[in-house]
Amino acid sequence: MALSDDLFARALKVIPGGVNSPVRAFRSVGGAPFFVKAAHGATLTTADDRELIDFVCTWGPAIHGHNHPVIKTAIAKALENGTSFGTPNPYEVEMAELITRFVPSIQKVRMCNSGTEATMSAIRLARGFTGRDKIVKFSGCYHGHSDSLLIKAGSGALTHGNPDSAGVPASFAQETVVVGFNDRDALEAAFAANPGKIACVILEPYPANVGLILPAPGYLKFVRELCTREGAVLIFDEVMTGFRLAKGGVQEIEKIVPDLTTLGKIIGGGLPVGAFGGRADIMDKLAPVGPVYQAGTLSGNPLAMAAGIAGLKLLDELNPYSRLDTLGRQVRDTLAAAARAKGIAAQVPQVGSMFSIFFTPDPVTDYASALKASAPLFARFFRDCLDHGVYLPPSAYETCFISTAHQGEAIDRACEVMAGAVKRL
Ligand code: KE4
Numbered sequence: 001m002a003l004s005d006d007l008f009a010r011a012l013k014v015i016p017g018g019v020n021s022p023v024r025a026f027r028s029v030g031g032a033p034f035f036v037k038a039a040h041g042a043t044l045t046t047a048d049d050r051e052l053i054d055f056v057c058t059w060g061p062a063i064h065g066h067n068h069p070v071i072k073t074a075i076a077k078a079l080e081n082g083t084s085f086g087t088p089n090p091y092e093v094e095m096a097e098l099i100t101r102f103v104p105s106i107q108k109v110r111m112c113n114s115g116t117e118a119t120m121s122a123i124r125l126a127r128g129f130t131g132r133d134k135i136v137k138f139s140g141c142y143h144g145h146s147d148s149l150l151i152k153a154g155s156g157a158l159t160h161g162n163p164d165s166a167g168v169p170a171s172f173a174q175e176t177v178v179v180g181f182n183d184r185d186a187l188e189a190a191f192a193a194n195p196g197k198i199a200c201v202i203l204e205p206y207p208a209n210v211g212l213i214l215p216a217p218g219y220l221k222f223v224r225e226l227c228t229r230e231g232a233v234l235i236f237d238e239v240m241t242g243f244r245l246a247k248g249g250v251q252e253i254e255k256i257v258p259d260l261t262t263l264g265k266i267i268g269g270g271l272p273v274g275a276f277g278g279r280a281d282i283m284d285k286l287a288p289v290g291p292v293y294q295a296g297t298l299s300g301n302p303l304a305m306a307a308g309i310a311g312l313k314l315l316d317e318l319n320p321y322s323r324l325d326t327l328g329r330q331v332r333d334t335l336a337a338a339a340r341a342k343g344i345a346a347q348v349p350q351v352g353s354m355f356s357i358f359f360t361p362d363p364v365t366d367y368a369s370a371l372k373a374s375a376p377l378f379a380r381f382f383r384d385c386l387d388h389g390v391y392l393p394p395s396a397y398e399t400c401f402i403s404t405a406h407q408g409e410a411i412d413r414a415c416e417v418m419a420g421a422v423k424r425l
Contacts, residue, residue, distance in 0.1 A: 003047035004034040023156035029379040029394045039066035041405035044391060052391040053414045057401035059393075060240050060265035063324075063353065064314055065405025071269045074310035078303050086297070091305030098312045099267070099275060102247045105257045109277030110286060111300040115239035115264035116144025118274035119202065121294045122260045123148055126200035126233035128292035129282045134194050136201040136232075138181040139163075140367030140397075142209035143202060143237050143262070151176045152367070154209030159395040181207055181366045182216045187223065191230050200233040200260075201226075205250035208240050208399035210370040211356035212349040220256045227259070233282065239264035239274070240399070243312065245352040246321055266315075269307030272298075320404045324353035327402045327411050331355055334415040338422035346422075347373070353402040357381070370397070377425060384421035390414045 001009075011018035019025045019033065026033045035047040042065055044052045057063070064071065078091070092111060099109050112118055123135055123146070135148060140163075142155035150157060150165040151173055157163045164173070177194065179186035181203070191198060205220055207213040227234040236258035238249040243266040246252045251261065260278035267273050277283060287293045298304075332350035335357055339346035345361035358364045358373035359381070378396035385392055390413075392400055402411070 005032060007035045007047055008032050021156065022160055023393070023395055023398065025160075026394045028159045028375065028396065029382045031383065033394070041065040041067075042403060042410040050389075052386070052389055053406070053410050053417075055390065055392050055400040055402065055414070056398075057403050058270060060244060060401055061268060061270050062401070062403050063244060063266050063320075064311060065403040066270075068311075068314070068405075070314055071307050071310045074269070074306045075271070075303055078306035081302070083303055084298060084301055089300065089302050089305070091302050091309060092300035095267070095300070095305045095309055095312075098309060099263070099277060102243065102312065102316075103249060103251070103261060103263075103277075105251060105259075105279075106261055106277035107280040108283035109275050110283065110294065111305070112274040112276070112294075112296050113272045113298055113301075113304075114144065114274045115237075115262065116146055116274070117296065118239060118262040118264055118276040119143040119149060119235075119237055120146035122235050122262050122276040123200060123202065124294065125276070125282060125285060125292050126235065126260065128290070129233060129285050130199045130231065132197050132199035132232075133175050134177055134197045135175065135199055136177045136179060136187070136190050138203050138207065138367075139178050140181065140210035140213070140370060141202075141204045141207050141237070143204070144239075147172045148176050149202070152178045154207070154367070154397055156395070158210060158397045180368065181213060182219055183366065184219070184222055187226060191226065191232075196231075198230060198232045200235050202235040202237055204237050204240065205254065205256070206241055206245070206351060206354070208354060208356070210367055210397050211358050211364060211373070212351070212354055212399045213364055213366065213370065214349060214351065215254075216365065220250075220254050224256050224258070233260060234258045235260045235262065237262045241354075242266060243315055244354065244401070247315060247319070266311060267308040268304050269309075269311035271301070271304035271307045273301075273304045273308055318404065321352060323407065324402055324404065325351075327406055328353050328355050330411060331400075331402070331415060331418070334419050335422065338419040342422055342425060344377075344422065344425060354399050355402075356399045358396075380425060381421050384424055385417055388417040388420065390417040390421075
């Protein structure tokens, strides 16, 4: 029996579904997940010594490729002095100063341990700041698994057919208003139906948890202006896009200033980190200064901070974004050409180092149009790529990530494999 199969059989006995996060379970693409024992650069090495070119990049953090020597050295150096102090430490200050420098809208920031904690806390903060209870989210956007946000959620929730998770009390769900992304009228109507009651609007400015969707021209500006008019806090969930598409994230690209921003993934350098920050007048509502409580045993952990600081400084030094966009265009153009040659309808949205593929003839502009794409065809495409050594996110409702380590042989080989997979559909 292959080692991965043996590990999965053991895992199934003691871990629900054999995985610690549902989207890893391969349930929507068929087959059993493989287990990874090592990751370097653009490559994963499975328990059975298969080498795979990785486009999941641990769901975003590995923008410099896996196990980058600069990040590894930073962790090792921090480790010499211990793993956790439970007190303020110098790394936290340096991390906060870096984040506020990279993202000017963030005047103050609070570290936590995951994107879920970041968005959950940002929503509580917006409710505490405004004294209002309702929140607005967009169908298909995924902001982690806190109760208020598991309503019409994307990513693993959508992949496994429970975008409205069981276990969320109706009394919680009714405080969450869900509207379609890119739908101006629906957002106007949500405010009209809840005058003075909406604490915040939270969105992924480039939704990437139903596959990748880009905002219609002017849409983000419209959302910003509506929130300002209605006194609602605008939260950009940049857990995925933060530092991924620009040092300052989507808000730098689109020149929109949110009131709060949530971050994660890249700022941990591969270790568990989340963060939320924004206007000082809002952030100062947080304990111990203000009445909104939020806390965390390992928040600002020195090892995680050291890893994240090293990764952010490397971005500052290398400024890899145009290189990453070139790699993204190479993949997009390869897939689009292969689909045309095969006569298969496909959309291949791409921005910077993020791309996805929808097997559908129509442009994908929101959750509803994303659902029209063929998930079974994606599963066949996924399986063929994996059989030929390229690992994509195991779900039609995720986005692929490219790292600087993909440049050269890895991206060329992967493009060959993905073009061949389209041809064999
Ligand atoms: P975490 O709690 O998983 O660190 O972050 C939640 C989160 C918040 N906001 C956005 C925009 C996110 O994409 C995420 C998490 N992303 C998924 C992948 N699309 C994590 C993968 C998983 O659930 O295993």
